[in-house]
Amino acid sequence: MTREEIIAEINAELAEEFEIDEAAITPDAPIYQTLELDSLSLVDLIGIVQTKYGVLISKTELPNIKTFAQLYDYIEQHQK
Amino acid sequence: MHDVLIIGSGLGGLECGALLAQRGLRVLVLEGSNQPGGCMQSFRRGGLHYDTGLHYVGGLAPGQAMHKAFAQLGLMDLPWQRMDEDFDHVIIGGRHFAFHQGYEAFVEGLAKDFPHQREALQSFVQRLQNITAEDMDVCAYDYLCQTFSDELLLNVVSAAAMKTELRRESLPLFNFAHTCSSYIESSWRLRGDGNLLVNKLIDTIKQAGGEVQTNSRVVRLTEDDGRITKAICADGTTYEAGYFISDIHPAVLCQLLEECPSVRKAFRRRMTSGENTCGMFTAQLCIKPDALRYFGHNVFVYDKPNVWTMTEENDPVKGVMISARVPEDGSEALRQIDLLTPMPWHECQPWTETKVGHRGEDYKDFCRRKAEQCITLAEQYIPDLRSMIETCYTSTPLTYRDYLGSPEGGAFGMRKDCRASMLSFHSVNTPLPNLLLTGQSVILPGIEGVTMTAFETCNKIIQDNAR
Numbered sequence: 001m002t003r004e005e006i007i008a009e010i011n012a013e014l015a016e017e018f019e020i021d022e023a024a025i026t027p028d029a030p031i032y033q034t035l036e037l038d039s040l041s042l043v044d045l046i047g048i049v050q051t052k053y054g055v056l057i058s059k060t061e062l063p064n065i066k067t068f069a070q071l072y073d074y075i076e077q078h079q080k
Numbered sequence: 081m082h083d084v085l086i087i088g089s090g091l092g093g094l095e096c097g098a099l100l101a102q103r104g105l106r107v108l109v110l111e112g113s114n115q116p117g118g119c120m121q122s123f124r125r126g127g128l129h130y131d132t133g134l135h136y137v138g139g140l141a142p143g144q145a146m147h148k149a150f151a152q153l154g155l156m157d158l159p160w161q162r163m164d165e166d167f168d169h170v171i172i173g174g175r176h177f178a179f180h181q182g183y184e185a186f187v188e189g190l191a192k193d194f195p196h197q198r199e200a201l202q203s204f205v206q207r208l209q210n211i212t213a214e215d216m217d218v219c220a221y222d223y224l225c226q227t228f229s230d231e232l233l234l235n236v237v238s239a240a241a242m243k244t245e246l247r248r249e250s251l252p253l254f255n256f257a258h259t260c261s262s263y264i265e266s267s268w269r270l271r272g273d274g275n276l277l278v279n280k281l282i283d284t285i286k287q288a289g290g291e292v293q294t295n296s297r298v299v300r301l302t303e304d305d306g307r308i309t310k311a312i313c314a315d316g317t318t319y320e321a322g323y324f325i326s327d328i329h330p331a332v333l334c335q336l337l338e339e340c341p342s343v344r345k346a347f348r349r350r351m352t353s354g355e356n357t358c359g360m361f362t363a364q365l366c367i368k369p370d371a372l373r374y375f376g377h378n379v380f381v382y383d384k385p386n387v388w389t390m391t392e393e394n395d396p397v398k399g400v401m402i403s404a405r406v407p408e409d410g411s412e413a414l415r416q417i418d419l420l421t422p423m424p425w426h427e428c429q430p431w432t433e434t435k436v437g438h439r440g441e442d443y444k445d446f447c448r449r450k451a452e453q454c455i456t457l458a459e460q461y462i463p464d465l466r467s468m469i470e471t472c473y474t475s476t477p478l479t480y481r482d483y484l485g486s487p488e489g490g491a492f493g494m495r496k497d498c499r500a501s502m503l504s505f506h507s508v509n510t511p512l513p514n515l516l517l518t519g520q521s522v523i524l525p526g527i528e529g530v531t532m533t534a535f536e537t538c539n540k541i542i543q544d545n546a547r
Contacts, residue, residue, distance in 0.1 A: 016345065017344065017345045017346035017349065018344055018345075018346055019344050019345060039507075040347070040507055040509055040510070040511060041344070041346060041347065041511065043350065043502050043503060043507075044344070044346035044347050044349070044350050045346070046502055046503060047346070047349070047350045047353075047503045048346060048349075050500060050503065051349075051353070056499070056500055059502065
């Protein structure tokens with residue numbers, strides 16, 4: 001899957017699952033504020049990424065993912 | 081208006097009700113069926129009480145894991161009877177082993193059979209006593225393989241963990257250890273049925289001014305301004321409360337939250353897509369009077385050392401737990417024995433569209449055949465058991481599903497996975513600050529797991545109220 005395909009797919013998925021406007025998702029936008037994540041819904045984000053791409057974001061890597069661009073990078077690097 | 085409304089009267093729901101009522105909160109527990117207690121409920125046939133999920137409890141001696149919790153809940157007043165010093169027996173491939181109460185005795189007992197594994201056994205019990213949340217990420221099977229070089233011993237120490245779902249690839253060490261450790265500390269049976277425990281908790285709730293209502297199935301929860309405000313029952317009755325606790329399966333809870341805007345699809349998906357643990361097949365035997373002496377230990381009988389794989393394909397039955405019921409009249413002979421074996425949901429497929437009492441002759445034949453297989457294995461420990469049986473009642477995961485509302489009849493709630501602990505171990509919190517979870521799907525299954533979770537759930541409310 002190319003980076004462009006990942007971006008298109010995950011953006012649509014996150015907008016649908018977190019019930020937000022997809023236009024608000026841009027590469028440099030902060031994930032936590034944009035998706036209105038708290039500690040509970042952060043787990044939902046991890047679940048979506050795992051279900052969709054088989055990529056499990058580890059507890060240690062989590063703090064390094066702050067923007068959507070960093071999320072795309074992570075999925076791209078770890079997808080099977 | 082109640083302070084706390086609890087949906088479901090399983091052990092977790094009633095424990096939360098008792099703990100919060102003791103704190104002076106006005107508690108209402110709503111049970112959808114006509115009998116409270118969930119997996120703790122018992123039923124009466126031919127003058128005898130039979131249990132559904134209660135067999136033995138660990139760690140009830142003073143200073144041990146469950147004593148303080150049960151004392152606080154008033155449950156130490158019940159007639160607990162300490163089991164034999166050799167509380168669990170294991171028979172694998174015809175060889176007989178015993179687990180002894182107390183960590184040192186546990187090691188010494190098994191070291192007699194496996195002297196070359198003494199250090200490994202010592203390391204094992206050390207680990208059991210030092211389990212932390214980090215062990216949610218550790219694979220129990222991998223840990224055991226690294227610890228025990230003797231494959232038979234690995235199977236022996238795992239054999240009594242039939243009271244959880246053994247899956248090599250996913251079971252976290254956290255769960256496995258909790259399933260073992262409190263029973264090694266001390267093991268207890270109740271002289272009487274599970275309804276003693278249920279009724280004691282209900283009495284505690286009522287004495288503190290709370291209520292427990294049966295036949296009150298909640299079908300919808302309504303949200304106002306980011307909080308749950310009302311529970312609406314199937315008959316249209318509406319109840320208001322400050323806090324709501326769900327003691328039902330999280331996937332079933334999500335059906336009640338369909339009109340709540342604060343619960344986003346992502347949360348619903350996580351709660352509804354999680355896998356369920358396997359269920360159990362139970363043959364409950366009524367034994368002829370004076371035919372068999374009571375024994376104060378459990379016996380786990382396996383055909384072969386395949387403890388960790390038998391659940392995947394358990395037809396014909398490859399392992400069985402034998403649990404004797406304490407004679408209530410104090411006599412030396414027992415009247416009841418339960419035989420339990422894991423039963424994956426796929427074995428129920430022919431009858432998933434059927435209801436209790438209307439499953440057809442082929443289902444009855446299936447249950448008879450499975451019970452026969454359990455009895456044959458059990459006869460490795462109780463020769464000629466078949467001739468002692470007066471009556472045999474059976475239940476399957478379908479029974480659990482239909483009586484207890486447990487999806488796929490899962491005996492241990494939602495499956496926990498060490499490869500994705502963040503996703504499979506749940507917080508008691510939900511997206512709605514006044515809606516909390518409890519019960520065996522949240523963190524740990526079993527009586528100990530549910531009780532620990534109930535305390536965690538209640539602490540959230542108690543801390544909130546203290547602010």
